[in-house]
Amino acid sequence: xxxxPSRALTRECIAAAALRVLEREGLAGLSMRKVxxxxxxxxxxxxxxxxxxxxxxxxxxxxxxxxxxLPPRTGDWREExxxxxxxxxxxxxxxxxxxxxxxxxxxxxxxxxxxxxxxLDRLRAAGFTDADAAMASYLLSAYVxxxxxxxxxxxxxxxxxxxxxxxAARAAGDVFRALPAEDYPNLVxxxxxxxxxxxxxxxxxxxxxxxxxLAALLG
Amino acid sequence: xxxxPSRALTRECIAAAALRVLEREGLAGLSMRKVxxxxxxxxxxxxxxxxxxxxxxxxxxxxxxxxxxLPPRTGDWREExxxxxxxxxxxxxxxxxxxxxxxxxxxxxxxxxxxxxxxLDRLRAAGFTDADAAMASYLLSAYVxxxxxxxxxxxxxxxxxxxxxxxAARAAGDVFRALPAEDYPNLVxxxxxxxxxxxxxxxxxxxxxxxxxLAALLG
DNA sequence: ACCTGAACACCGTTCAAGT
DNA sequence: ACCTGAACACCGTTCAAGT
Numbered sequence: 001x002x003x004x005p006s007r008a009l010t011r012e013c014i015a016a017a018a019l020r021v022l023e024r025e026g027l028a029g030l031s032m033r034k035v036x037x038x039x040x041x042x043x044x045x046x047x048x049x050x051x052x053x054x055x056x057x058x059x060x061x062x063x064x065x066x067x068x069x070l071p072p073r074t075g076d077w078r079e080e081x082x083x084x085x086x087x088x089x090x091x092x093x094x095x096x097x098x099x100x101x102x103x104x105x106x107x108x109x110x111x112x113x114x115x116x117x118x119x120l121d122r123l124r125a126a127g128f129t130d131a132d133a134a135m136a137s138y139l140l141s142a143y144v145x146x147x148x149x150x151x152x153x154x155x156x157x158x159x160x161x162x163x164x165x166x167x168a169a170r171a172a173g174d175v176f177r178a179l180p181a182e183d184y185p186n187l188v189x190x191x192x193x194x195x196x197x198x199x200x201x202x203x204x205x206x207x208x209x210x211x212x213x214l215a216a217l218l219g
Numbered sequence: 220x221x222x223x224p225s226r227a228l229t230r231e232c233i234a235a236a237a238l239r240v241l242e243r244e245g246l247a248g249l250s251m252r253k254v255x256x257x258x259x260x261x262x263x264x265x266x267x268x269x270x271x272x273x274x275x276x277x278x279x280x281x282x283x284x285x286x287x288x289l290p291p292r293t294g295d296w297r298e299e300x301x302x303x304x305x306x307x308x309x310x311x312x313x314x315x316x317x318x319x320x321x322x323x324x325x326x327x328x329x330x331x332x333x334x335x336x337x338x339l340d341r342l343r344a345a346g347f348t349d350a351d352a353a354m355a356s357y358l359l360s361a362y363v364x365x366x367x368x369x370x371x372x373x374x375x376x377x378x379x380x381x382x383x384x385x386x387a388a389r390a391a392g393d394v395f396r397a398l399p400a401e402d403y404p405n406l407v408x409x410x411x412x413x414x415x416x417x418x419x420x421x422x423x424x425x426x427x428x429x430x431x432x433l434a435a436l437l438g
Numbered sequence: 439a440c441c442t443g444a445a446c447a448c449c450g451t452t453c454a455a456g457t
Numbered sequence: 458a459c460c461t462g463a464a465c466a467c468c469g470t471t472c473a474a475g476t
Contacts, residue, residue: 008440032469044471045441053469104372108394113403120405134412139425146365153323175327184332186339193353206358212435213428227459251450263452264460272450 011049013039015059019095022060027097032056057101062109064098065091070118077126078211084119085140085207092148099148127218136214143206151199169195230268232258234278238314241279246316251275276320281328283317284310289337296345297430300355303338304363304426311367318367346437355433362429370418388414 017038021030032053036043050056068091071083092098116137123133176184176191187194197205236257240249251272255262269275287310290302311317335356342352373387395403395410406413416424 031467033467042442043469044443047470048440104369106391108391113398113406117403117406120409124405130409130412131416134409135416135421135424136428138413138421139428142366142369142421142425143362144365146363146368147361149365149368150323150361172325179332184336186343187332187336190339190349190353193349194357197350197354202354202357202361205354206361206429209355209358209432209436210425210428212432213430216431216435217428250448252448261461262450263462266451267459 009039009041009045009049011059014046014049014056015063018056018060019063022101023096027100058105058107061102061105061107062111064095064102065107065109065111065115067091068111068115070115073122077122078215080122081136081140081211081214082207085144085210086203088141088144089148089203092144093152097152099145099152102145103149128214132214132217139210143210147203147206151203228258228260228264228268230278233265233268233275234282237275237279238282241320242315246319277324277326280321280324280326281330283314283321284326284328284330284334286310287330287334289334292341296341297434299341300359300430300433301426304359304429305422307360307363308367308422311363312371316371318364318371321364322368347433351433351436358429362425366422366425370422 014035018030018035021034021038025034032046033043035056036046046056050059069087071080071087074080092102095101119137119140120133123136124130128136173191173195176187176194179187181188233254237249237254240253240257244253251265252262254275255265265275269278288306290299290306293299311321314320338356338359339352342355343349347355392410392414395406395413398406400407
C-alpha cells in the first residue's frame with residue numbers, strides 16, 4: 001500500500017489525500033493517521049511538511065474554494081450578486097462538511113483574492129461607495145457560510161440517527177402542532193410555514209432580501 | 220474533590236458543569252472526563268444520565284439560550300427585529316464558543332419556543348404574511364449565527380498564535396496593499412475599507428440591509 | 439533532507455462489577 | 458437505580474533514530 005519512495009510527499013498531495021478522506025469519512029473522521037495512510041506514509045511523516053492538523057485544514061479550505069468560477073457579466077449588479085451567492089453555496093454543498101471546514105478560516109489563496117477582486121469591481125461599477133462595496137461583500141460571505149452551515153448539519157437527533165430529512169421535518173412540524181394553542185398560538189398556526197419550505201427556498205428568500213436592502217443604498 | 224454522594228448526579232448539574240468547563244477550556248477542550256471531574260465523578264458515570272457527548276452539547280446549547288430576553292415592545296417592528304438580532308448576537312458572544320455550540324443544533328427548549336412565538340407574533344402584527352414571517356425569523360437566526368461564528372473564530376493563524384485582533388487586522392491590510400495593483404486594483408484601493416471596520420459596524424450593516432429588504436415586502 | 443517506530447498524554451465509549 | 462475500574466480502540470504530537 002506504500003507509495004513508491006521515489007515519489008516524494010508534498011503539501012499538494014497531502015491536501016489531495018485530505019480531501020479524499022474528508023469526502024469518505026467527514027470532518028469528524030479526518031485524522032492525521034488516516035490522511036497519512038491515504039498517501040502511504042506514517043502519521044509522523046506529515047509533520048515534516050505541515051506544522052499541525054490545523055494547517056491541513058487550511059489547505060483543505062483552499063482546496064474547497066479552488067474551483068470557484070466567476071458568474072457571467074450581465075450588466076445587472078443585482079443578478080450578479082445573487083448569482084455569486086448561489087454559486088458560493090453550491091461550492092460549499094459540493095464537498096462534504098465544506099462549510100464547517102471553511103467556517104472561521106480566512107483564506108488568502110489566489111482564487112479567493114480573484115473572486116473578491118471581481119466582486120468589488122462589479123459593486124463599485126454599480127455605484128456603491130467603497131465602504132459599502134466592502135461591507136456588501138463581507139455580508140454575502142457571512143450569510144452564505146452561516147446558511148450552509150445550518151444546512152449541512154443534521155437538524156435533529158432523529159436525522160442524525162438516520163431518518164430522512166423529510167421525515168425529520170415532519171416530526172418537527174408535529175412538535176409545533178402539538179403545542180398548547182393558548183400558549184403558542186403563532187407556532188401552532190404557522191407550523192406548516194415554518195417546516196415546509198425547502199432549503200433552496202429559504203436560501204433564496206434571504207438572498208433576495210439582502211439584495212433589496214443593498215439596492216436601497218443606491219436610492 | 221468528590222461531591223458528597225448524598226447529592227445525586229442530575230442532567231441539570233451535568234449541564235452546569237459542562238458550561239463551566241466550556242468557559243474555562245473552550246469547546247476543543249471540553250471532554251467527558253473533564254466534565255465528570257467538574258462534578259466529582261468518573262467519566263463513565265455520565266453515561267447513565269446522558270446518551271453520549273452529543274447530548275451534553277445539546278444541553279449546552281439550551282443553556283446558552285436560557286437567559287434570552289424579549290426586547291421591549293415599541294410598536295415599530297423594524298426596530299424590534301433589529302433588537303432581536305443584536306440581543307441574539309450578544310447572547311452568543313457572552314459565552315465562550317457559544318456560536319460553535321449552537322451552530323447546527325436545533326433546540327426545542329421552552330426558551331427557544333417562547334422567543335420564536337413572540338417573534339412571529341410581532342412580524343404577523345406588522346403585516347407580514349404567514350410564510351414571510353416564518354422565513355424572516357429563519358433568516359435572522361441564520362445571519363446572526365453565521366456572523367458570530369466568524370466573529371468568534373480567529374481570523375488568521377497569526378491571531379490564533381496570540382497576536383491581538385487589531386494587529387492581525389493590520390497585517391491583513393498589509394497583505395491587500397502589497398498586491399500588484401495592475402492585477403488587483405480594487406483590493407489595493409479598498410484595503411482600508413475591507414480591513415478597518417470593526418465587527419459591530421459590520422454586523423449592523425448586514426442587519427440594516429436585511430431589515431430594509433424585509434420592509435420592501437410590506438410595500 | 440526526509441521518513442519511521444515508539445512513545446506520551448490524551449480521547450469517547452462499553453461493560454462487568456460493585457453498592 | 459446509580460456509580461466505578463478497567464479496558465478498547467482510537468486521537469495529535471514529539472523525538473530519537475534511521476537513511
